[in-house]
Amino acid sequence: MPLKIVDVKSVESENNILRKFPIFYHTNFRRIVKMKVVYFDNAATTKVDERVIRKMLICFNKKYGNASSKHEKGREAKIELEKARRIIAKSINAKSKEIYFTSGGTESNNLALKGLFFQNKEKNHIITTKIEHDCVLNTCKWLETQGAEVTYLDVDEKGFVNSKDIENSIKKKTLVVSIIHGNNEIGTIQDLDDIGEICRGKNVLFHTDACQSYTKTGINVKKQNIDLITLNAHKIHGPKGVGALYIKKGTEITPLFHGGNQESGKRSGTEDIPGIAGFGKAVKISNFKEVKKMKELRDKIINGLEKIPLVNLNGPKTEKRLCNNINISFNNIEGEAVGGYLESKGVYTSTGSACASNTLKQSHVLSAIGLSPIKVNSSIRISISKYTTEEEVDYFLKTINKIVNKLRKISPLIIREKSKK
Amino acid sequence: MKYNKKILKHFLHPKNVGEIKNPDAIGKVGNPVCGDIIEIYIKVDKSKKGEKIIKDIKFKTFGCAAAIATSSMITEIAKGKTLDKVKKITNKEVANSLDGLPQIKMHCSNLASDALKKAIENYEKK
Numbered sequence: 001m002p003l004k005i006v007d008v009k010s011v012e013s014e015n016n017i018l019r020k021f022p023i024f025y026h027t028n029f030r031r032i033v034k035m036k037v038v039y040f041d042n043a044a045t046t047k048v049d050e051r052v053i054r055k056m057l058i059c060f061n062k063k064y065g066n067a068s069s070k071h072e073k074g075r076e077a078k079i080e081l082e083k084a085r086r087i088i089a090k091s092i093n094a095k096s097k098e099i100y101f102t103s104g105g106t107e108s109n110n111l112a113l114k115g116l117f118f119q120n121k122e123k124n125h126i127i128t129t130k131i132e133h134d135c136v137l138n139t140c141k142w143l144e145t146q147g148a149e150v151t152y153l154d155v156d157e158k159g160f161v162n163s164k165d166i167e168n169s170i171k172k173k174t175l176v177v178s179i180i181h182g183n184n185e186i187g188t189i190q191d192l193d194d195i196g197e198i199c200r201g202k203n204v205l206f207h208t209d210a211c212q213s214y215t216k217t218g219i220n221v222k223k224q225n226i227d228l229i230t231l232n233a234h235k236i237h238g239p240k241g242v243g244a245l246y247i248k249k250g251t252e253i254t255p256l257f258h259g260g261n262q263e264s265g266k267r268s269g270t271e272d273i274p275g276i277a278g279f280g281k282a283v284k285i286s287n288f289k290e291v292k293k294m295k296e297l298r299d300k301i302i303n304g305l306e307k308i309p310l311v312n313l314n315g316p317k318t319e320k321r322l323c324n325n326i327n328i329s330f331n332n333i334e335g336e337a338v339g340g341y342l343e344s345k346g347v348y349t350s351t352g353s354a355c356a357s358n359t360l361k362q363s364h365v366l367s368a369i370g371l372s373p374i375k376v377n378s379s380i381r382i383s384i385s386k387y388t389t390e391e392e393v394d395y396f397l398k399t400i401n402k403i404v405n406k407l408r409k410i411s412p413l414i415i416r417e418k419s420k421k
Numbered sequence: 422m423k424y425n426k427k428i429l430k431h432f433l434h435p436k437n438v439g440e441i442k443n444p445d446a447i448g449k450v451g452n453p454v455c456g457d458i459i460e461i462y463i464k465v466d467k468s469k470k471g472e473k474i475i476k477d478i479k480f481k482t483f484g485c486a487a488a489i490a491t492s493s494m495i496t497e498i499a500k501g502k503t504l505d506k507v508k509k510i511t512n513k514e515v516a517n518s519l520d521g522l523p524q525i526k527m528h529c530s531n532l533a534s535d536a537l538k539k540a541i542e543n544y545e546k547k
Contacts, residue, residue, distance in 0.1 A: 333483065334457070334484050337484065340433075355484065355485035360455055377455070410489060411483045
Protein backbone atom coordinates (compact mmCIF):
# COMPACT_ATOMS: atom_id res chain seq x y z
CA MET A 1 0.00 0.00 0.00
CA PRO A 2 1.43 3.41 -0.86
CA LEU A 3 1.57 5.83 2.04
CA LYS A 4 -1.40 8.08 2.29
CA ILE A 5 -0.60 11.58 1.17
CA VAL A 6 -1.64 14.13 3.74
CA ASP A 7 -1.58 17.87 3.25
CA VAL A 8 1.24 20.18 4.23
CA LYS A 9 -0.54 21.50 7.30
CA SER A 10 -0.64 18.12 8.89
CA VAL A 11 3.02 17.58 8.04
CA GLU A 12 3.79 20.57 10.20
CA SER A 13 1.61 19.41 13.04
CA GLU A 14 3.35 16.06 12.93
CA ASN A 15 6.66 17.80 13.26
CA ASN A 16 5.29 19.62 16.29
CA ILE A 17 4.37 16.29 17.81
CA LEU A 18 7.90 15.07 17.12
CA ARG A 19 9.39 18.11 18.79
CA LYS A 20 7.30 17.60 21.89
CA PHE A 21 7.79 13.87 22.04
CA PRO A 22 11.22 13.10 20.67
CA ILE A 23 10.72 9.45 21.54
CA PHE A 24 8.64 9.29 18.37
CA TYR A 25 11.73 9.92 16.28
CA HIS A 26 11.70 6.21 15.82
CA THR A 27 11.02 5.72 12.15
CA ASN A 28 7.98 3.58 12.87
CA PHE A 29 6.19 6.65 14.07
CA ARG A 30 6.17 7.99 10.55
CA ARG A 31 4.57 4.83 9.38
CA ILE A 32 1.96 4.99 12.12
CA VAL A 33 0.89 8.55 11.39
CA LYS A 34 1.36 8.05 7.65
CA MET A 35 3.50 11.10 7.37
CA LYS A 36 3.75 12.69 4.00
CA VAL A 37 6.78 11.66 2.03
CA VAL A 38 8.21 14.28 -0.29
CA TYR A 39 10.21 12.13 -2.68
CA PHE A 40 12.86 14.28 -4.31
CA ASP A 41 15.18 11.50 -5.41
CA ASN A 42 13.68 10.68 -8.79
CA ALA A 43 17.07 10.60 -10.49
CA ALA A 44 17.76 7.52 -8.37
CA THR A 45 14.48 5.91 -9.28
CA THR A 46 10.81 6.77 -9.64
CA LYS A 47 7.46 5.58 -8.41
CA VAL A 48 5.86 3.20 -10.88
CA ASP A 49 2.79 4.67 -12.59
CA GLU A 50 -0.48 2.87 -11.76
CA ARG A 51 -1.19 2.40 -15.48
CA VAL A 52 2.17 0.68 -15.86
CA ILE A 53 1.38 -1.62 -12.93
CA ARG A 54 -1.97 -2.56 -14.48
CA LYS A 55 -0.26 -3.37 -17.73
CA MET A 56 2.35 -5.47 -15.98
CA LEU A 57 -0.22 -7.35 -13.90
CA ILE A 58 -1.91 -8.65 -17.03
CA CYS A 59 1.44 -9.97 -18.24
CA PHE A 60 2.07 -11.66 -14.90
CA ASN A 61 -1.17 -13.57 -14.52
CA LYS A 62 -2.89 -13.63 -17.92
CA LYS A 63 -0.36 -13.22 -20.71
CA TYR A 64 2.26 -15.19 -18.83
CA GLY A 65 3.57 -17.21 -21.75
CA ASN A 66 7.15 -17.44 -22.98
CA ALA A 67 7.49 -15.24 -26.06
CA SER A 68 9.51 -18.02 -27.75
CA SER A 69 6.66 -20.55 -27.44
CA LYS A 70 4.71 -21.19 -30.60
CA HIS A 71 1.31 -21.71 -28.98
CA GLU A 72 -1.34 -19.13 -28.20
CA LYS A 73 0.11 -18.19 -24.77
CA GLY A 74 3.49 -17.64 -26.35
CA ARG A 75 2.02 -15.57 -29.16
CA GLU A 76 0.16 -13.39 -26.64
CA ALA A 77 3.42 -12.65 -24.87
CA LYS A 78 5.20 -12.05 -28.16
CA ILE A 79 2.56 -9.50 -29.15
CA GLU A 80 3.18 -7.56 -25.90
CA LEU A 81 6.92 -7.77 -26.46
CA GLU A 82 6.74 -6.42 -30.00
CA LYS A 83 4.25 -3.74 -29.03
CA ALA A 84 6.65 -2.37 -26.45
CA ARG A 85 9.50 -2.57 -28.95
CA ARG A 86 7.50 -0.54 -31.48
CA ILE A 87 6.63 2.15 -28.93
CA ILE A 88 10.23 2.56 -27.84
CA ALA A 89 11.56 2.51 -31.40
CA LYS A 90 9.07 5.17 -32.44
CA SER A 91 9.98 7.39 -29.49
CA ILE A 92 13.56 7.80 -30.77
CA ASN A 93 12.76 7.54 -34.49
CA ALA A 94 14.34 4.10 -34.82
CA LYS A 95 13.10 0.85 -36.32
CA SER A 96 11.66 -1.89 -34.09
CA LYS A 97 14.43 -4.27 -35.10
CA GLU A 98 17.00 -1.87 -33.72
CA ILE A 99 15.72 -2.10 -30.13
CA TYR A 100 17.15 -4.82 -27.85
CA PHE A 101 15.76 -5.32 -24.38
CA THR A 102 18.13 -5.74 -21.45
CA SER A 103 18.02 -5.73 -17.66
CA GLY A 104 18.59 -1.99 -17.41
CA GLY A 105 20.97 0.89 -17.96
CA THR A 106 24.00 -0.86 -16.51
CA GLU A 107 23.61 -3.87 -18.78
CA SER A 108 22.92 -1.74 -21.84
CA ASN A 109 26.06 0.32 -21.25
CA ASN A 110 28.11 -2.82 -20.65
CA LEU A 111 26.67 -4.47 -23.74
CA ALA A 112 27.35 -1.42 -25.89
CA LEU A 113 30.95 -0.89 -24.87
CA LYS A 114 32.13 -4.44 -24.28
CA GLY A 115 30.09 -5.67 -27.22
CA LEU A 116 31.73 -3.20 -29.58
CA PHE A 117 35.20 -3.73 -28.17
CA PHE A 118 35.14 -7.50 -28.55
CA GLN A 119 33.56 -7.29 -31.99
CA ASN A 120 36.18 -4.96 -33.42
CA LYS A 121 39.66 -6.35 -33.06
CA GLU A 122 41.36 -3.69 -35.16
CA LYS A 123 40.10 -0.66 -33.21
CA ASN A 124 40.65 -0.32 -29.47
CA HIS A 125 40.30 3.36 -28.62
CA ILE A 126 37.25 4.61 -26.69
CA ILE A 127 36.48 8.26 -26.02
CA THR A 128 34.29 9.14 -23.06
CA THR A 129 34.05 11.86 -20.40
CA LYS A 130 34.89 12.25 -16.74
CA ILE A 131 31.22 12.72 -15.83
CA GLU A 132 29.80 9.42 -17.01
CA HIS A 133 27.76 7.13 -14.80
CA ASP A 134 29.85 4.59 -12.89
CA CYS A 135 28.63 1.79 -15.14
CA VAL A 136 30.30 3.43 -18.14
CA LEU A 137 33.44 4.53 -16.27
CA ASN A 138 33.98 1.18 -14.60
CA THR A 139 33.32 -0.69 -17.84
CA CYS A 140 35.94 1.49 -19.53
CA LYS A 141 38.40 0.92 -16.69
CA TRP A 142 37.90 -2.82 -17.01
CA LEU A 143 38.26 -2.65 -20.79
CA GLU A 144 41.61 -0.95 -20.25
CA THR A 145 42.77 -4.14 -18.57
CA GLN A 146 41.67 -6.00 -21.71
CA GLY A 147 43.74 -3.89 -24.05
CA ALA A 148 41.50 -0.90 -24.66
CA GLU A 149 42.82 2.63 -24.68
CA VAL A 150 40.39 5.11 -23.16
CA THR A 151 40.36 8.90 -23.31
CA TYR A 152 38.40 10.52 -20.48
CA LEU A 153 37.51 14.02 -21.63
CA ASP A 154 37.29 16.98 -19.27
CA VAL A 155 34.13 19.06 -19.08
CA ASP A 156 33.67 22.77 -18.42
CA GLU A 157 32.37 24.25 -15.17
CA LYS A 158 28.77 23.62 -16.21
CA GLY A 159 29.47 20.05 -17.22
CA PHE A 160 29.57 20.46 -21.01
CA VAL A 161 32.05 18.54 -23.07
CA ASN A 162 33.83 20.58 -25.71
CA SER A 163 33.14 19.23 -29.19
CA LYS A 164 36.59 20.40 -30.34
CA ASP A 165 38.10 18.11 -27.68
CA ILE A 166 36.14 15.19 -29.07
CA GLU A 167 37.25 15.95 -32.58
CA ASN A 168 40.88 16.31 -31.56
CA SER A 169 40.83 13.05 -29.60
CA ILE A 170 39.59 10.93 -32.47
CA LYS A 171 42.34 8.89 -34.11
CA LYS A 172 42.65 5.97 -36.50
CA LYS A 173 42.07 3.40 -33.79
CA THR A 174 39.01 5.14 -32.32
CA LEU A 175 36.10 2.76 -32.13
CA VAL A 176 33.40 4.65 -30.30
CA VAL A 177 32.62 7.94 -28.61
CA SER A 178 30.43 7.31 -25.56
CA ILE A 179 28.96 10.37 -23.91
CA ILE A 180 26.17 10.64 -21.35
CA HIS A 181 23.19 12.63 -22.67
CA GLY A 182 21.62 14.07 -19.50
CA ASN A 183 23.95 13.94 -16.52
CA ASN A 184 22.47 12.16 -13.52
CA GLU A 185 24.04 14.45 -10.93
CA ILE A 186 24.14 17.95 -12.34
CA GLY A 187 21.55 17.67 -15.11
CA THR A 188 23.75 18.92 -17.96
CA ILE A 189 22.32 17.95 -21.36
CA GLN A 190 25.02 17.45 -23.98
CA ASP A 191 24.52 18.54 -27.56
CA LEU A 192 23.90 15.22 -29.33
CA ASP A 193 23.47 16.88 -32.73
CA ASP A 194 26.92 18.32 -32.54
CA ILE A 195 28.65 15.19 -31.26
CA GLY A 196 26.78 12.99 -33.73
CA GLU A 197 27.91 15.14 -36.61
CA ILE A 198 31.56 14.95 -35.55
CA CYS A 199 31.36 11.18 -35.17
CA ARG A 200 29.79 10.73 -38.57
CA GLY A 201 32.33 13.03 -40.16
CA LYS A 202 35.19 11.06 -38.64
CA ASN A 203 33.50 7.71 -39.24
CA VAL A 204 33.48 6.54 -35.60
CA LEU A 205 30.53 5.08 -33.71
CA PHE A 206 28.53 7.22 -31.30
CA HIS A 207 26.96 5.80 -28.15
CA THR A 208 25.00 7.81 -25.60
CA ASP A 209 23.67 6.88 -22.18
CA ALA A 210 20.22 8.47 -22.17
CA CYS A 211 18.84 6.93 -18.97
CA GLN A 212 18.16 10.29 -17.34
CA SER A 213 17.09 12.24 -20.40
CA TYR A 214 14.80 9.70 -22.08
CA THR A 215 11.25 11.04 -22.56
CA LYS A 216 12.35 14.33 -20.99
CA THR A 217 14.17 15.73 -23.96
CA GLY A 218 13.84 14.74 -27.58
CA ILE A 219 16.08 12.07 -29.06
CA ASN A 220 16.15 11.36 -32.77
CA VAL A 221 18.65 8.72 -33.82
CA LYS A 222 18.49 9.64 -37.50
CA LYS A 223 18.80 13.38 -37.09
CA GLN A 224 21.43 13.10 -34.41
CA ASN A 225 23.48 10.34 -36.05
CA ILE A 226 23.45 8.05 -33.03
CA ASP A 227 24.58 4.44 -33.35
CA LEU A 228 23.78 3.13 -29.88
CA ILE A 229 21.56 4.45 -27.09
CA THR A 230 21.14 3.17 -23.56
CA LEU A 231 17.59 3.48 -22.23
CA ASN A 232 15.90 2.30 -19.08
CA ALA A 233 12.46 2.04 -17.53
CA HIS A 234 12.73 2.82 -13.85
CA LYS A 235 13.69 6.46 -14.28
CA ILE A 236 10.47 7.10 -16.18
CA HIS A 237 7.91 5.55 -13.80
CA GLY A 238 8.42 2.07 -15.22
CA PRO A 239 9.71 -1.03 -13.44
CA LYS A 240 13.26 -1.62 -12.24
CA GLY A 241 15.34 -4.26 -13.97
CA VAL A 242 14.33 -3.40 -17.53
CA GLY A 243 16.21 -1.41 -20.10
CA ALA A 244 16.97 -1.34 -23.77
CA LEU A 245 19.83 -0.73 -26.10
CA TYR A 246 19.24 0.82 -29.48
CA ILE A 247 21.74 -0.55 -31.97
CA LYS A 248 21.68 0.96 -35.43
CA LYS A 249 21.10 -1.57 -38.19
CA GLY A 250 24.39 -2.87 -39.50
CA THR A 251 26.32 -2.25 -36.28
CA GLU A 252 27.66 -5.54 -35.00
CA ILE A 253 28.32 -6.31 -31.36
CA THR A 254 29.46 -9.39 -29.49
CA PRO A 255 26.79 -10.46 -27.01
CA LEU A 256 27.49 -10.69 -23.28
CA PHE A 257 25.04 -13.56 -22.79
CA HIS A 258 24.86 -16.68 -24.90
CA GLY A 259 21.84 -18.93 -24.87
CA GLY A 260 18.55 -19.26 -26.69
CA ASN A 261 19.25 -16.40 -29.12
CA GLN A 262 16.48 -14.17 -27.90
CA GLU A 263 16.66 -10.53 -29.02
CA SER A 264 18.18 -11.62 -32.36
CA GLY A 265 21.02 -13.31 -30.52
CA LYS A 266 22.28 -10.06 -29.02
CA ARG A 267 20.81 -10.77 -25.60
CA SER A 268 19.87 -14.35 -24.79
CA GLY A 269 17.52 -15.13 -21.92
CA THR A 270 13.73 -15.39 -21.68
CA GLU A 271 12.31 -11.92 -22.12
CA ASP A 272 10.86 -10.23 -19.06
CA ILE A 273 7.48 -9.63 -20.65
CA PRO A 274 5.82 -7.87 -17.67
CA GLY A 275 8.81 -5.57 -17.31
CA ILE A 276 9.11 -4.88 -21.01
CA ALA A 277 5.37 -4.28 -21.43
CA GLY A 278 5.54 -1.94 -18.43
CA PHE A 279 8.49 -0.16 -20.00
CA GLY A 280 6.52 0.32 -23.21
CA LYS A 281 3.54 1.65 -21.29
CA ALA A 282 5.72 4.09 -19.35
CA VAL A 283 7.10 5.46 -22.60
CA LYS A 284 3.67 5.64 -24.19
CA ILE A 285 2.13 7.70 -21.38
CA SER A 286 5.07 10.08 -21.02
CA ASN A 287 4.40 13.50 -22.50
CA PHE A 288 5.88 16.93 -22.85
CA LYS A 289 3.15 18.54 -20.76
CA GLU A 290 4.66 16.84 -17.74
CA VAL A 291 8.10 18.02 -18.80
CA LYS A 292 6.85 21.58 -18.95
CA LYS A 293 5.38 21.32 -15.46
CA MET A 294 8.61 19.84 -14.09
CA LYS A 295 10.61 22.67 -15.67
CA GLU A 296 8.42 25.23 -13.93
CA LEU A 297 8.77 23.54 -10.55
CA ARG A 298 12.50 23.03 -11.08
CA ASP A 299 12.95 26.74 -11.74
CA LYS A 300 10.83 27.60 -8.73
CA ILE A 301 13.10 25.45 -6.54
CA ILE A 302 16.26 26.94 -8.08
CA ASN A 303 14.99 30.48 -7.58
CA GLY A 304 13.94 29.71 -4.01
CA LEU A 305 17.27 28.13 -3.14
CA GLU A 306 19.25 30.96 -4.69
CA LYS A 307 17.63 33.35 -2.23
CA ILE A 308 19.58 31.60 0.54
CA PRO A 309 22.96 33.33 0.98
CA LEU A 310 26.17 31.58 -0.08
CA VAL A 311 24.79 28.89 -2.33
CA ASN A 312 25.96 27.69 -5.76
CA LEU A 313 23.86 25.96 -8.33
CA ASN A 314 25.89 23.13 -9.87
CA GLY A 315 25.26 22.56 -13.56
CA PRO A 316 23.70 24.86 -16.14
CA LYS A 317 20.74 27.14 -15.60
CA THR A 318 19.32 27.03 -19.07
CA GLU A 319 17.30 24.88 -21.40
CA LYS A 320 20.33 22.61 -21.37
CA ARG A 321 19.44 21.26 -17.93
CA LEU A 322 17.31 18.18 -17.23
CA CYS A 323 13.77 19.23 -16.35
CA ASN A 324 13.83 17.35 -13.06
CA ASN A 325 17.32 18.06 -11.71
CA ILE A 326 18.57 20.57 -9.17
CA ASN A 327 22.03 20.31 -7.63
CA ILE A 328 23.18 22.90 -5.15
CA SER A 329 26.07 23.49 -2.74
CA PHE A 330 25.36 25.25 0.54
CA ASN A 331 28.64 26.77 1.65
CA ASN A 332 29.97 25.77 5.07
CA ILE A 333 27.65 22.88 5.75
CA GLU A 334 27.72 19.24 4.84
CA GLY A 335 25.38 17.72 2.27
CA GLU A 336 24.89 14.52 4.21
CA ALA A 337 23.80 16.51 7.28
CA VAL A 338 21.39 18.59 5.17
CA GLY A 339 19.98 15.36 3.76
CA GLY A 340 19.62 13.92 7.25
CA TYR A 341 17.66 16.92 8.49
CA LEU A 342 15.52 16.87 5.36
CA GLU A 343 14.77 13.21 5.92
CA SER A 344 13.64 13.97 9.46
CA LYS A 345 11.14 16.33 7.85
CA GLY A 346 9.99 13.70 5.37
CA VAL A 347 11.95 15.01 2.37
CA TYR A 348 14.20 12.53 0.56
CA THR A 349 17.13 13.84 -1.47
CA SER A 350 20.65 12.67 -2.23
CA THR A 351 24.14 14.12 -1.98
CA GLY A 352 27.49 13.92 -3.74
CA SER A 353 29.22 14.15 -0.39
CA ALA A 354 31.86 11.59 0.48
CA CYS A 355 30.21 11.21 3.88
CA ALA A 356 27.11 9.73 2.31
CA SER A 357 28.91 7.28 0.09
CA ASN A 358 29.62 3.73 1.18
CA THR A 359 33.22 4.12 0.12
CA LEU A 360 33.78 7.69 1.40
CA LYS A 361 34.45 8.67 -2.20
CA GLN A 362 33.26 12.07 -3.35
CA SER A 363 31.18 12.61 -6.46
CA HIS A 364 33.48 12.36 -9.47
CA VAL A 365 31.07 14.52 -11.45
CA LEU A 366 31.21 17.47 -9.07
CA SER A 367 34.99 17.16 -8.86
CA ALA A 368 35.15 17.12 -12.68
CA ILE A 369 33.33 20.46 -12.94
CA GLY A 370 36.00 21.95 -10.69
CA LEU A 371 34.32 22.10 -7.28
CA SER A 372 36.66 22.07 -4.29
CA PRO A 373 36.35 19.01 -2.05
CA ILE A 374 34.51 21.06 0.57
CA LYS A 375 32.01 22.32 -2.01
CA VAL A 376 31.46 18.77 -3.25
CA ASN A 377 30.76 17.67 0.30
CA SER A 378 28.31 20.56 0.66
CA SER A 379 26.13 19.52 -2.25
CA ILE A 380 22.68 18.03 -2.40
CA ARG A 381 20.71 16.81 -5.39
CA ILE A 382 16.98 17.35 -5.62
CA SER A 383 15.29 15.44 -8.42
CA ILE A 384 11.58 15.90 -8.96
CA SER A 385 9.06 13.96 -11.03
CA LYS A 386 5.72 14.36 -12.77
CA TYR A 387 4.10 13.70 -9.38
CA THR A 388 5.82 16.64 -7.70
CA THR A 389 3.34 19.30 -6.60
CA GLU A 390 3.64 23.01 -5.96
CA GLU A 391 2.74 22.35 -2.31
CA GLU A 392 5.65 19.96 -1.93
CA VAL A 393 7.98 22.54 -3.43
CA ASP A 394 6.75 25.24 -1.04
CA TYR A 395 7.11 22.92 1.94
CA PHE A 396 10.61 21.97 0.83
CA LEU A 397 11.76 25.56 0.37
CA LYS A 398 10.43 26.56 3.78
CA THR A 399 12.06 23.57 5.43
CA ILE A 400 15.45 23.88 3.73
CA ASN A 401 15.76 27.50 4.81
CA LYS A 402 15.45 26.56 8.47
CA ILE A 403 17.80 23.61 8.10
CA VAL A 404 20.54 25.62 6.43
CA ASN A 405 20.31 28.27 9.15
CA LYS A 406 20.50 25.70 11.90
CA LEU A 407 23.46 23.83 10.41
CA ARG A 408 25.33 27.02 9.68
CA LYS A 409 25.03 27.92 13.34
CA ILE A 410 26.80 24.65 14.14
CA SER A 411 29.47 25.14 11.46
CA PRO A 412 32.93 26.43 12.39
CA LEU A 413 33.56 27.57 8.83
CA ILE A 414 31.05 30.36 8.72
CA ILE A 415 33.02 32.63 11.07
CA ARG A 416 36.16 32.25 9.06
CA GLU A 417 34.29 33.33 5.99
CA LYS A 418 32.97 36.41 7.80
CA SER A 419 36.34 37.35 9.21
CA LYS A 420 37.89 37.08 5.77
CA LYS A 421 35.65 39.84 4.50
CA MET B 422 22.73 6.29 5.90
CA LYS B 423 20.74 4.48 8.54
CA TYR B 424 21.37 5.93 12.00
CA ASN B 425 20.00 4.74 15.31
CA LYS B 426 17.62 6.73 17.52
CA LYS B 427 20.30 8.05 19.82
CA ILE B 428 22.49 9.32 16.97
CA LEU B 429 19.47 10.97 15.39
CA LYS B 430 18.61 12.64 18.69
CA HIS B 431 22.11 14.11 19.04
CA PHE B 432 22.22 15.02 15.36
CA LEU B 433 18.85 16.75 15.18
CA HIS B 434 19.05 18.27 18.68
CA PRO B 435 22.75 18.62 19.42
CA LYS B 436 23.84 19.69 22.90
CA ASN B 437 26.49 22.32 23.69
CA VAL B 438 26.57 23.92 20.26
CA GLY B 439 28.46 27.16 19.81
CA GLU B 440 31.52 28.90 21.13
CA ILE B 441 32.70 30.00 24.56
CA LYS B 442 33.78 33.60 24.89
CA ASN B 443 37.32 33.73 26.24
CA PRO B 444 37.78 29.96 26.36
CA ASP B 445 40.70 28.47 28.27
CA ALA B 446 41.57 26.43 25.21
CA ILE B 447 40.36 25.41 21.76
CA GLY B 448 40.96 22.12 19.98
CA LYS B 449 40.62 22.10 16.19
CA VAL B 450 40.92 19.06 13.99
CA GLY B 451 40.17 18.33 10.37
CA ASN B 452 39.66 14.94 8.89
CA PRO B 453 41.55 14.17 5.72
CA VAL B 454 39.27 11.19 5.01
CA CYS B 455 36.02 13.06 4.57
CA GLY B 456 36.85 16.75 5.02
CA ASP B 457 35.01 17.15 8.32
CA ILE B 458 36.13 19.81 10.78
CA ILE B 459 35.45 19.86 14.52
CA GLU B 460 36.29 22.65 16.98
CA ILE B 461 35.91 22.17 20.72
CA TYR B 462 36.04 25.06 23.19
CA ILE B 463 36.69 24.41 26.87
CA LYS B 464 36.57 26.36 30.10
CA VAL B 465 38.49 24.74 32.98
CA ASP B 466 37.83 25.19 36.67
CA LYS B 467 38.87 23.63 39.96
CA SER B 468 36.52 21.27 41.78
CA LYS B 469 36.03 21.30 45.56
CA LYS B 470 38.67 18.59 45.81
CA GLY B 471 41.06 20.86 43.93
CA GLU B 472 41.06 18.80 40.71
CA LYS B 473 40.86 20.49 37.36
CA ILE B 474 37.53 19.88 35.70
CA ILE B 475 35.80 20.83 32.44
CA LYS B 476 33.44 23.52 33.63
CA ASP B 477 32.01 24.38 30.25
CA ILE B 478 32.41 22.88 26.83
CA LYS B 479 31.02 23.78 23.42
CA PHE B 480 31.59 22.63 19.86
CA LYS B 481 31.25 23.65 16.26
CA THR B 482 31.26 21.04 13.53
CA PHE B 483 31.31 20.97 9.76
CA GLY B 484 30.38 17.43 9.00
CA CYS B 485 27.82 14.74 8.53
CA ALA B 486 25.15 13.55 10.92
CA ALA B 487 27.58 11.20 12.66
CA ALA B 488 30.18 13.94 13.09
CA ILE B 489 27.61 16.27 14.65
CA ALA B 490 26.21 13.55 16.88
CA THR B 491 29.63 12.43 18.13
CA SER B 492 30.61 16.06 18.82
CA SER B 493 27.44 16.55 20.83
CA MET B 494 27.92 13.27 22.66
CA ILE B 495 31.54 13.87 23.62
CA THR B 496 30.74 17.28 25.06
CA GLU B 497 28.03 15.68 27.16
CA ILE B 498 30.41 13.01 28.41
CA ALA B 499 33.21 15.45 29.19
CA LYS B 500 31.21 18.14 30.92
CA GLY B 501 31.99 18.27 34.67
CA LYS B 502 34.65 15.55 34.46
CA THR B 503 38.27 15.95 35.58
CA LEU B 504 40.85 16.58 32.88
CA ASP B 505 42.54 13.28 33.73
CA LYS B 506 39.32 11.39 33.14
CA VAL B 507 38.49 13.31 29.99
CA LYS B 508 41.89 12.53 28.52
CA LYS B 509 41.04 8.87 28.80
CA ILE B 510 37.81 9.08 26.81
CA THR B 511 38.23 6.83 23.79
CA ASN B 512 36.48 6.98 20.48
CA LYS B 513 34.94 3.60 21.28
CA GLU B 514 33.37 5.04 24.41
CA VAL B 515 31.80 7.82 22.36
CA ALA B 516 30.48 5.34 19.83
CA ASN B 517 29.12 3.10 22.57
CA SER B 518 27.37 6.00 24.26
CA LEU B 519 25.59 6.54 20.96
CA ASP B 520 24.56 2.87 20.93
CA GLY B 521 27.08 2.24 18.18
CA LEU B 522 28.05 4.00 14.94
CA PRO B 523 27.86 2.56 11.43
CA GLN B 524 31.29 1.03 10.70
CA ILE B 525 32.06 3.51 7.96
CA LYS B 526 31.38 6.39 10.39
CA MET B 527 33.75 5.25 13.13
CA HIS B 528 36.31 7.81 11.97
CA CYS B 529 33.87 10.54 13.01
CA SER B 530 34.20 9.46 16.63
CA ASN B 531 37.99 9.55 16.32
CA LEU B 532 37.68 13.10 15.13
CA ALA B 533 35.57 14.21 18.10
CA SER B 534 37.87 12.63 20.69
CA ASP B 535 40.93 14.02 18.90
CA ALA B 536 39.46 17.53 19.03
CA LEU B 537 38.83 17.23 22.75
CA LYS B 538 42.31 15.87 23.43
CA LYS B 539 43.81 18.68 21.40
CA ALA B 540 41.88 21.24 23.45
CA ILE B 541 43.25 19.78 26.70
CA GLU B 542 46.74 19.61 25.22
CA ASN B 543 46.51 23.26 24.27
CA TYR B 544 45.28 24.09 27.77
CA GLU B 545 48.13 22.24 29.43
CA LYS B 546 50.70 23.89 27.17
CA LYS B 547 49.65 27.29 28.44
